[in-house]
Amino acid sequence: MSDHDFDQILNRRGEDSVKWNLYPADVLPMWIADSDFRAPVEVVNALLKRVEHGIFGYTDSENQDFARACAHWLYSRFGWEASPDWVEFTPGVCAGLALCVKAFTSPGDQVVMLTPTYPPFYSIPHENGRYPVACPLIKRDGPTGHGDGDYRIDFADLESKLAHPRARLMFLCNPQNPTGRVFRRDELLRIGELCLKHGVLLISDEIHCDYVFEPHRHIPFPSLSPELAQISVTAINPSKTFNIADLHTAALISPNPALRNRLRAEITGAGLNRHSFGVIAAVTAYTECAYYADQVRAYVYENLKYAVNWINRFIPGIRAYLPESTYVLWLDCSGLGLDSQAELMALFLEKGRIALNSGTDYGAEGFQHVRINLACPRAVVEEGLERLKTAATSLRD
Secondary structure (H helix, E strand, O other): OOOOOOOOOOOOOOOOOHHHHOOOOOOEEOOOOOOOOOOOHHHHHHHHHHHHHOOOOOOOOOOOHHHHHHHHHHHHHHOOOOOHHHEEEEOOHHHHHHHHHHHHOOOOOEEEEEEOOOOHHHHHHHHOOOEEEEEEOEEOOOOOOOOOOOEEOOHHHHHHHHOOOOEEEEEEEOOOOOOOOOOOHHHHHHHHHHHHHHOOEEEEEOOOOOOEOOOOOOOOHHHHOHHHHOOEEEEEOOHHHHOOHHHOOEEEEOOOHHHHHHHHHHHHHOOOOOOHHHHHHHHHHHHHOHHHHHHHHHHHHHHHHHHHHHHHHHOOOOEOOOOOEOOEEEEEOHHHOOOOHHHHHHHHHHHHOEEOEEHHHHOHHHOOEEEEEOOOOHHHHHHHHHHHHHHHHHOOO
16 A cells, blocks of 8 residues: 555646547646546556566456456445356446446337436437436535535436336436435435336446545445345446546446346347456456545545635635535536526636536536536646636626
């Protein structure tokens, strides 16, 4: 174990980073959800050792190291005793969502989700001939900056959507992107009860599970009960925690052998294979780098607290709430008085020279909102906040 330097600023321009190359050089990118932190030294060294071998032939697809590492992480961090036999490899959570759509639904079926939510929750069903169905979360307005301006589930609306005869799947994002909400045990149980009642399978995207802040805690959905475990598939990926998204290594986990068999058939039919670099990075991260996960969570939490306090103090028209999880802030910009989302995004890009995610990419509920990524060195956070302020105060000039 060693202390990682999260204050280190590394130049990512001119490389193959979509985050840093999409916009002109004078624009600060704080949008797409990859971090600007170097991966753990153990991961880097393990990959270098593999590169030095110099031969990169076909990978052993039966190697169980990846499955064992995933099971180890879930038990050591969250107390869920998942068997390695329940783990199926997939090259990313989005690929896993698509596999689930293909395996468990037919064209014309519906996929239910709590919104606002991660854009692929909408696009993946749509692109596969299914219908995404939004269940808007209820925003509770609380004192600025104290974390209780949060989002709650409208269970009556959720049940009405799950009861539709063509509803086959529910996509759950927990921890929730972009709101930062961590769903409580009673909420998860109620979701599960409704899915059981209406014969809907639940796919739980838990990619942000390592970024949950005290006093909250992450509860893997299948750990709630044996009955709910049998109607669920859980997706995890070390990419957010250890900044290794480009290695395309994620897991779909279910104790239900019938669900796994259908997923395996889709994986085989799509010709998807694991690759050694992704497996090496994931196994190393999950077995040797718990210290890094603890440190990056603590560092990001300090960034979030700093940003929330700074925004609410110095930027009139923008409201920030301390999230319960993730490394993004979901900013309410309705106080700026702009009538269109296009105007809002143009304001930040043209006046502030800062790139953010548009709230409407996450659903209609994101109108007059933006998402900002704070998984970066504190100096970058400070610069980004100044640019937000420059953009917002330009409206008063």
